[in-house]
Amino acid sequence: MLSFLKEEGVGPGLLEELERFRRDHPAELTERVPAPQFHYYGREVWEQAVAALLCGKNLLLTGGKATGKNVLAENLAAAFGRPAWNVSFHVNLDASGLVGMDTFADGQVRFRPGPIYRCAQHGGFGILDEINMAKNEALAVLHAALDFRRVLDVPGYDRLPMAPAARFIATMNYGYAGTRELNEALASRFVVIQMPTISxxxxxxxxxxxxxxxxxxxxxxxxxxxxxxxxxxxxxxxxxxxxxxxxxxxxxxxxxxxxxxxxxxxxxxxxxxxxxxxxxxxxxxxxxxxxxxxxxxxxxxx
Ligand SMILES: Nc1ncnc2c1ncn2[C@@H]1O[C@H](COP(=O)(O)OP(=O)(O)OP(=O)(O)O)[C@@H](O)[C@H]1O
Ligand SMILES: [Mg+2]
The missing domain is CATH 1.10.150 (DNA polymerase; domain 1)
Structure with a gap:
C-alpha cells in the first residue's frame, strides 16, 4: 500500500508521518486489516484524507455514486494498517447496533460488543457507510466518541476511552432515496471531503x-x-x-x-x-x- 502511495505521488512528508503512525500503533487483529483488491486513484484526495486522519480527525466522504468512497475508506484502513469495521447504516439502526447489547448466554447476562465498541477497544477504523440513512437520534451515541472527549458511553456499563489509533470514516451520498440531511451536531464532528469524479x-x-x-x-x-x-x-x-x-x-x-x-x-x-x-x-x-x-x-x- 505504501509503495502504491509513493507511486501515486503522495508527498514524502506525509508518507513519513504515516510510517511513524504505523510504528507508534502496533498491529492488532491483523485478519481485520483490509487487503484491498482495488486501489483508489487520485493524489489530492489521498493527501487530504491521510493528513486529516493523521491529525486525529474523522472523515466524511460525500459525493455521487461510484466515486470510490468505499474503495478509499478501505484503502485508508489498509494504509494506516488498522483493523476495520464496516457498519451499513439504515433507518432501523439503533444505538445497540453500534455500541453493543446485553445478551443471555450460559444462564448469564453478558455484554456483546458492537462494531463501534470494538473499534474503540482495538484502535480500529470504523467505516460508517451511508451514514445519512440512519435516524439522527440513533447517532447521538456517537457524539462523545467523535469529538475531543473520545469516549464511548455504554449505558449501564463503564465509559470506554477510544484507543488512540481509532478513527471514523463516514460515507454519504446526497442524492440517494431514503437519505436525509446529517444534523449539524454530527456533521461538525467530521472534516468533509467532497469526492471528485475520477480524472x-x-x-x-x-x-x-x-x-x-x-x-x-x-x-x-x-x-x-x-x-x-x-x-x-x-x-x-x-x-x-x-x-x-x-x-x-x-x-x-x-x-x-x-x-x-x-x-x-x-x-x-x-x-x-x-x-x-x-x-x-x-x-x-x-x-x-x-x-x-x-x-x-x-x-x-x-
Ligand atoms: N478515483 C477512483 N479510483 C479508483 N476506483 C474508483 C475511483 N472512482 C470510482 N472508482 C470505482 O468505482 C466503483 C465504485 O466504488 P465505491 O463502491 O467505492 O463507490 P461509492 O462512492 O462508495 O459509491 P456509492 O455512493 O454508490 O456507494 C469501484 O469499482 C471503484 O474501483
Ligand atoms: Mg458506497
Missing part, C-alpha cells in the same frame, strides 16, 4: 487494471464514453441514473464473459433508467463510441 487519466489506469486484456483503442473509447455521458448529464439532457462507473465496469466484465457490447452496455448503463425516451438518448451516446455488435474476440487480446 480521465485515472479512469484509464482503472480500466487497464480491471480489464488488462481489453485492447487499448477500446479502453480509450470506453473511457471517453463515460465522460460523454457525464457531459450529457451536466447539460441536463439525461439524468444521472446512467452515469455509473460501476455500471461501466460491470458491462466490461460481461463483455469479457462473452456478452456482445450492445446488450452488455444496456445491462450496465442504459437500462438503469426506465424512461424509454432517455434510453434512446443514452443509446445514441453509446453508439457514437462503441458499435453494439462487438464481440469478446474483437474487444480483448486473446
Amino acid at each position: 480521465p487519466e485515472n479512469l484509464d489506469r482503472l480500466l487497464e487494471r480491471c480489464c488488462p486484456t481489453l485492447k487499448k483503442k477500446y479502453r480509450q473509447q470506453f473511457g471517453q464514453l463515460f465522460f460523454d455521458l457525464q457531459r450529457k448529464c451536466e447539460g441536463g439532457e439525461i439524468s444521472t441514473k446512467a452515469l455509473d462507473l460501476r455500471g461501466l465496469l460491470d458491462a466490461l466484465e460481461l463483455m469479457g464473459a462473452g456478452v456482445p457490447s450492445g446488450p452488455a452496455l444496456d445491462m450496465g448503463i442504459t437500462n438503469k433508467t426506465a424512461d424509454r425516451y432517455e434510453q434512446g438518448l443514452i443509446r445514441d451516446v453509446v453508439a457514437a463510441r462503441i458499435s453494439p455488435k462487438l464481440t469478446r474476440r474483437e474487444l480483448f487480446e486473446s
Whole structure:
C-alpha cells in the first residue's frame, strides 16, 4: 500500500508521518486489516484524507455514486494498517447496533460488543457507510466518541476511552432515496471531503487494471464514453441514473464473459433508467463510441 502511495505521488512528508503512525500503533487483529483488491486513484484526495486522519480527525466522504468512497475508506484502513469495521447504516439502526447489547448466554447476562465498541477497544477504523440513512437520534451515541472527549458511553456499563489509533470514516451520498440531511451536531464532528469524479487519466489506469486484456483503442473509447455521458448529464439532457462507473465496469466484465457490447452496455448503463425516451438518448451516446455488435474476440487480446 505504501509503495502504491509513493507511486501515486503522495508527498514524502506525509508518507513519513504515516510510517511513524504505523510504528507508534502496533498491529492488532491483523485478519481485520483490509487487503484491498482495488486501489483508489487520485493524489489530492489521498493527501487530504491521510493528513486529516493523521491529525486525529474523522472523515466524511460525500459525493455521487461510484466515486470510490468505499474503495478509499478501505484503502485508508489498509494504509494506516488498522483493523476495520464496516457498519451499513439504515433507518432501523439503533444505538445497540453500534455500541453493543446485553445478551443471555450460559444462564448469564453478558455484554456483546458492537462494531463501534470494538473499534474503540482495538484502535480500529470504523467505516460508517451511508451514514445519512440512519435516524439522527440513533447517532447521538456517537457524539462523545467523535469529538475531543473520545469516549464511548455504554449505558449501564463503564465509559470506554477510544484507543488512540481509532478513527471514523463516514460515507454519504446526497442524492440517494431514503437519505436525509446529517444534523449539524454530527456533521461538525467530521472534516468533509467532497469526492471528485475520477480524472480521465485515472479512469484509464482503472480500466487497464480491471480489464488488462481489453485492447487499448477500446479502453480509450470506453473511457471517453463515460465522460460523454457525464457531459450529457451536466447539460441536463439525461439524468444521472446512467452515469455509473460501476455500471461501466460491470458491462466490461460481461463483455469479457462473452456478452456482445450492445446488450452488455444496456445491462450496465442504459437500462438503469426506465424512461424509454432517455434510453434512446443514452443509446445514441453509446453508439457514437462503441458499435453494439462487438464481440469478446474483437474487444480483448486473446
Ligand atoms: N478515483 C477512483 N479510483 C479508483 N476506483 C474508483 C475511483 N472512482 C470510482 N472508482 C470505482 O468505482 C466503483 C465504485 O466504488 P465505491 O463502491 O467505492 O463507490 P461509492 O462512492 O462508495 O459509491 P456509492 O455512493 O454508490 O456507494 C469501484 O469499482 C471503484 O474501483
Ligand atoms: Mg458506497
